[in-house]
Amino acid sequence: MSVSLVPGRSGAPHGRQRPGLLELAGLRRRYGRTVALDGLSFAVEPGQIFGFLGPNGAGKTTAMRIVMGIEPPDEGTVRWGGRLLTHADRLAFGYLPEQRGLYPKMRVRDQLAYLARLHGLSAGQAAAACDRWLRRLGIGIKAYERVEALSHGNQQRVQLAAALVHDPQVLVLDEPFSGLDPLGIKDMAEVLRELAHAGVTVVFSSHQLDLVEDICEQVAIIDRGRVVLAGAVRALKQRGSPRLVLEVEGTGSDWHAGLPAAAVERVDPGRIRVTFHHADPQIVLDRARATGTVRRFAIEEPSLSELFLQAVGP
Amino acid sequence: MSAAPTVRLVAGRELRERGRSKAFWITTAVLLLGIVAAIVIPATLSHHGVRTFQVGTLGAPGGLASSVTADAAALGGGAHVRAIGSVTQARSALDAQTLDLVIEGETAVLVRGQNTDQSVAGLAHLVARDLAVQARLRAAGLPAGRIPGLVWTTPAPVRSLIPVSPDNQASKATVVLGTIILYLTLANYGGWVTSGVLEEKSSRVVEVILSAVRPPALLAGKVIGIGLLGLGQFAAVAVAGTIAAICVGRHLPPSTPEAIGMIVLWFLLGYAFYCSAFAAAGAASSRQEEAPTVAAPLTVVILLGFLVSLGVQSNPDGVLARITPFVPPLAPLVMPARVLLGHAQPWELPASVAVMLIATYGLVRLAAKAYSRNILRFGGRVTVRGVLRP
Numbered sequence: 001m002s003v004s005l006v007p008g009r010s011g012a013p014h015g016r017q018r019p020g021l022l023e024l025a026g027l028r029r030r031y032g033r034t035v036a037l038d039g040l041s042f043a044v045e046p047g048q049i050f051g052f053l054g055p056n057g058a059g060k061t062t063a064m065r066i067v068m069g070i071e072p073p074d075e076g077t078v079r080w081g082g083r084l085l086t087h088a089d090r091l092a093f094g095y096l097p098e099q100r101g102l103y104p105k106m107r108v109r110d111q112l113a114y115l116a117r118l119h120g121l122s123a124g125q126a127a128a129a130c131d132r133w134l135r136r137l138g139i140g141i142k143a144y145e146r147v148e149a150l151s152h153g154n155q156q157r158v159q160l161a162a163a164l165v166h167d168p169q170v171l172v173l174d175e176p177f178s179g180l181d182p183l184g185i186k187d188m189a190e191v192l193r194e195l196a197h198a199g200v201t202v203v204f205s206s207h208q209l210d211l212v213e214d215i216c217e218q219v220a221i222i223d224r225g226r227v228v229l230a231g232a233v234r235a236l237k238q239r240g241s242p243r244l245v246l247e248v249e250g251t252g253s254d255w256h257a258g259l260p261a262a263a264v265e266r267v268d269p270g271r272i273r274v275t276f277h278h279a280d281p282q283i284v285l286d287r288a289r290a291t292g293t294v295r296r297f298a299i300e301e302p303s304l305s306e307l308f309l310q311a312v313g314p
Numbered sequence: 315m316s317a318a319p320t321v322r323l324v325a326g327r328e329l330r331e332r333g334r335s336k337a338f339w340i341t342t343a344v345l346l347l348g349i350v351a352a353i354v355i356p357a358t359l360s361h362h363g364v365r366t367f368q369v370g371t372l373g374a375p376g377g378l379a380s381s382v383t384a385d386a387a388a389l390g391g392g393a394h395v396r397a398i399g400s401v402t403q404a405r406s407a408l409d410a411q412t413l414d415l416v417i418e419g420e421t422a423v424l425v426r427g428q429n430t431d432q433s434v435a436g437l438a439h440l441v442a443r444d445l446a447v448q449a450r451l452r453a454a455g456l457p458a459g460r461i462p463g464l465v466w467t468t469p470a471p472v473r474s475l476i477p478v479s480p481d482n483q484a485s486k487a488t489v490v491l492g493t494i495i496l497y498l499t500l501a502n503y504g505g506w507v508t509s510g511v512l513e514e515k516s517s518r519v520v521e522v523i524l525s526a527v528r529p530p531a532l533l534a535g536k537v538i539g540i541g542l543l544g545l546g547q548f549a550a551v552a553v554a555g556t557i558a559a560i561c562v563g564r565h566l567p568p569s570t571p572e573a574i575g576m577i578v579l580w581f582l583l584g585y586a587f588y589c590s591a592f593a594a595a596g597a598a599s600s601r602q603e604e605a606p607t608v609a610a611p612l613t614v615v616i617l618l619g620f621l622v623s624l625g626v627q628s629n630p631d632g633v634l635a636r637i638t639p640f641v642p643p644l645a646p647l648v649m650p651a652r653v654l655l656g657h658a659q660p661w662e663l664p665a666s667v668a669v670m671l672i673a674t675y676g677l678v679r680l681a682a683k684a685y686s687r688n689i690l691r692f693g694g695r696v697t698v699r700g701v702l703r704p
Contacts, residue, residue: 098522099692101517101518105335117524118324119526
């Protein structure tokens with residue numbers, strides 16, 4: 001597809017163009033006795049894809065709703081471009097809530113045009129934006145159907161279009177990949193990358209850590225309402241200790257005796273996989289070659305899943 | 315974007331989407347058919363012009379015809395008097411409603427009973443009194459020939475401070491129809507507001523909308539949109555009713571536009587009063603199917619207003635009619651009746667409107683707060699405390 005995705009370039013609808021740092025500072029929120037956010041702070045650079053991770057109930061949705069102005073924090077602030085985020089600023093934000101929802105009986109194009117206009121686009125701009133996004137997301141032929149008549153997958157696409165139709169400068173997406181099939185996930189990831197490339201700040205929450213690892217530059221892992229790990233994905237992975245994995249054939253299961261092995265598995269009748277966390281690769285390799293045939297030798301960085309589990313684990 | 319264009323956009327969507335819905339066109343059609351039927355059917359069934367009472371006599375004294383005619387004239391009608399051969403014939407004629415009343419002998423009047431209409435009952439009382447006076451005079455020894463001349467005269471006229479005129483009759487009919495329409499529309503559009511709020515809430519689209527629109531603007535747009543649609547429906551009903559009345563030859567007093575204006579005024583006041591409360595009721599729930607349940611307390615109050623209004627129509631100057639125009643939940647259904655039936659003092663209308671506006675201001679503030687607080691609260695039970703907590 002070759003439709004331009006560059007946001008807001010067809011006559012910017014939003015009062016000001018000021019891509020800036022999005023900062024959450026000291027957010028606190030309680031519901032009765034439950035503490036949802038406990039001094040949550042992090043910042044997202046403009047034009048970045050930022051993954052927002054955490055176990056269920058960590059406070060991700062609450063934080064996103066506070067950013068979108070849907071609920072107030074008990075304490076703390078959200079700043080954008082160095083200033084307190086206002087209602088007018090948020091018209092340049094796009095939002096995909098965790099609980100998806102559209103007017104079931106409204107026609108797709110009417111619905112998107114309505115949302116675009118609520119975000120400050122003129123009737124003409126709204127119509128053009130609707131057509132562009134419907135085409136881009138492959139649902140152009142559904143434009144005049146009622147939302148309730150669409151398949152689940154197409155409803156998800158309309159929901160994404162609803163977040164994008166006003167060409168926002170910041171996208172806040174709560175679990176955007178949940179409920180998508182592999183093709184939908186691929187499309188979604190592609191759209192997010194294109195948007196970030198065009199300068200849009202993308203913040204999204206997810207449980208699908210392999211995806212996050214794949215498309216995010218920065219992540220924040222939160223647990224019980226506060227950040228437990230944050231930074232560039234690359235840096236976090238490098239900071240974690242790499243492991244050494246060997247698969248060896250034609251040897252007894254005790255060839256690594258005396259070496260600090262972390263895990264040993266038999267992968268084939270004649271092949272053994274051994275994982276080391278702290279070992280000199282040269283020594284390990286020499287020992288393995290002396291006793292059998294080395295089929296695989298790899299130094300692996302920890303996956304995001306492992307970092308996540310380490311960070312929020314018991 | 316400032317609030318006004320947002321409110322306009324939200325109201326526009328309500329108008330467009332509801333105007334397209336089948337439910338709207340069905341209610342409009344039912345209302346229009348209803349109003350036309352309410353005007354056309356009584357007109358074709360009722361007697362046109364001056365009513366002629368059918369009176370039978372069974373062995374009655376001579377010279378009755380002229381006095382019965384005089385009595386009938388006092389009631390604004392005429393009389394056709396004829397002799398009946400037997401009691402059986404008289405009874406079957408009354409049953410068949412070919413006779414309205416029968417004078418039996420010199421002292422008794424026979425009517426059909428139960429379903430006897432008011433004017434026949436009135437004539438029967440006049441005639442019965444005449445017969446009784448005549449019997450007393452006969453007992454006192456007055457010659458039979460002089461009695462008719464003494465007794466059977468035209469009754470003295472009864473004058474009324476509020477003139478009994480065709481205009482008055484017609485505005486009574488307008489009040490009856492107007493009150494019914496007020497009741498139906500207030501309850502109906504209130505229900506639309508509740509289900510409209512719940513539609514947004516149960517489909518969860520409200521979270522997307524509220525990321526761009528503040529709750530008070532969403533609430534204002536919604537109730538204005540539905541209110542405008544209601545006003546349009548109201549106008550259609552008024553036009554259809556007027557045309558129907560002209561077509562069947564109903565007398566339309568010159569005050570008809572004023573009467574319609576009065577009903578529209580109180581529709582607007584009533585809708586403004588109730589709409590935000592209906593919205594708050596919707597926001598208190600999370601499920602579309604609960605809409606009638608959460609709106610029920612409000613529709614019951616509107617029904618109460620309608621019932622009070624019926625009482626006020628039959629006694630437009632009673633205690634109820636003097637107090638209830640100043641009870642805001644009831645006033646929209648009561649005050650038009652009191653004003654249009656000509657019993658309101660000049661100061662009462664502005665005073666009642668002022669009380670209504672003050673109460674509306676207070677209720678809208680309270681209800682908008684409750685709406686804003688609950689619109690994003692999902693699940694859980696609906697409690698009165700939850701709705702009203704500041």
